[in-house]
Amino acid sequence: xxxxxxxxxxxxxxxxxxxxxxxxxxxxxxxxxxxxxxxxxxxxxxxxxxxxxxxxxxxxxxxxxxxxxxxxxxxxxxxxxxxxxxxxxxxxxxxxxxxxxxxxxxxxxxxxxxxxxxxxxx
Numbered sequence: 001x002x003x004x005x006x007x008x009x010x011x012x013x014x015x016x017x018x019x020x021x022x023x024x025x026x027x028x029x030x031x032x033x034x035x036x037x038x039x040x041x042x043x044x045x046x047x048x049x050x051x052x053x054x055x056x057x058x059x060x061x062x063x064x065x066x067x068x069x070x071x072x073x074x075x076x077x078x079x080x081x082x083x084x085x086x087x088x089x090x091x092x093x094x095x096x097x098x099x100x101x102x103x104x105x106x107x108x109x110x111x112x113x114x115x116x117x118x119x120x121x122x
Contacts, residue, residue, distance in 0.1 A: 041070035
């Protein structure tokens with residue numbers, strides 16, 4: 001049985017996203033038990049215009065935009081199945097524990113969506 005975690009990360013701050021990618025590559029328990037790769041998703045840009053003075057100066061406007069940066073990380077757990085055969089809950093416990101500790105290091109302005117899928121190898 002192979003467990004794959006899919007993390008969809010989105011933020012308005014590009015430095016937080018780059019910090020998180022660096023954290024992925026340097027966090028040792030994550031590197032020890034998981035193989036991972038990232039996919040850059042397209043940047044979403046939301047533009048809007050506000051009128052400065054609605055009464056007299058209707059032509060004076062302010063332009064704003066909000067950019068949302070996204071990445072998709074795939075984490076594949078490669079814990080040994082010999083330990084999992086002796087204790088079936090050990091593998092799941094270690095996966096959850098490592099990810100839970102890792103999530104405490106994520107900056108507060110980053111949105112994370114985690115999906116877990118299991119594939120049975122035949």
